[in-house]
Amino acid sequence: MRKFQGANRLDRQRSELTSTPVESAFWESENEAEYTIGWVRITVGLALFASGFLVSSEAADFAPGLNLTQLRVTALTTVAAFLGLGVTSFLLVISRQFRPWMAFALVTGDAAIVGASLYFALKDTGLGGNWVVIIPTIWAVPLLLSVGALRYRPLVQLWATSAAMIAVVSVVAGLGFSLEGIADSTEGQSVSRLLSLPPYIMRAVMLLLMGLVTALAMARSRRLLIRIARETAKRANLARFLPAEIAPLVGENDVATWRQGRRQQGTILFVDIRGFTAYAEKLDPARLSVFISSFRRRVMRATEASGGVIDKFIGDGALIVFGIPEPRVDDCARAIACACRILALVDQWNAKRGFNPPIRVGIGIHSGEMYYGLVGDEHRLEFTVLGDTVNVAAKIEQATKRFDAPLLASEAVVMQAGQQNAWVAVGQEPLGGRGEHVALFAFAGTKPPE
Incomplete structure (x- = not known):
């Protein structure tokens, strides 16, 4: 029972850490970073072992009294420690047991290994703490700090910098400054100056600045990624409610501007089964x-081929708009082409499925001034078109039942499309919102106009 409760607690922690897409992305990035840094630890350990072995061998030529065995044991212990820490980070990531706080523990381990390696390497050679700059292990510090930028966590980087500084300063303070034997000559005096306190203060400042700069870069990268992720999420949410052709335009501009709406010329097509x-x-x-899904796919295919925008599907029907975001001179011609494609696709559908009775649709098209924009609040935005033009187009679609015609269009559509020869007048209807009559035409062509 205790094991089961522990597993539930881990699941709850993981769920809290990945409660949003942005946090989930950073969580995955954190795991990938620790996996990569684990390989870096192993590489650093092997490199330090090789360099330590070579340095200890070379040291035998000018210092026969050195304990080479102890130096090599120190090098081997260092590589074992880095290998162990790298494998530990691997196992934590692979087993999905890694937690954010563990990054602080791992970088503390890095600093402790570097500090211990420096201390014993200097002690074994009988050198003072101020000789720390000649030990190869010291170069692991900037490497570990630079690769730490993979985490996108400035606080971890700041702690890694502090831990590294504490480790190095502790080694120097613990072994003390020793210039014995090198200040007896002019060259020795120059070397002694480089190993004195002022140069060390400068080195410490440079190391500290490196850590701070990388932490600043991580913070800027993190803010940028969060901004991009939020913008992507915002566009994805808009895409759920808006036509695909409109969502990118809304994402590039202020939503408040689109809420104000716009009046312009456009062409409306209604289709219904x-x-x-x-x-x-x-x-x-x-x-x-x-x-229904099959019918809508055919409507979408025809709309996309004709350059229209599906405002909405209404049960077994659809409202399609031409002239958004900007009106075009061929809006009416494209609307007619879309209607003909829908009719052709429905005929192919009937032939393929053998519907009995066959599926029939009614399509009405009208052109004129319309309003389009966004309505709703931040929880649910909806793109819509409104106006007398929309109402007339809906009534023309209903009139296809009385005239027993699959496709009707207003005189304005036929004239603007320049296709008078492909249409036949069937009458005038009082369809306008102010009581005016609208001349209706039935399509008599044999193929979709180009």
């Missing part, structure tokens, strides 16, 4: 869902 209610009663829910 005839007798759908009776047909739907014969289908079970699963087949009905497949049927």
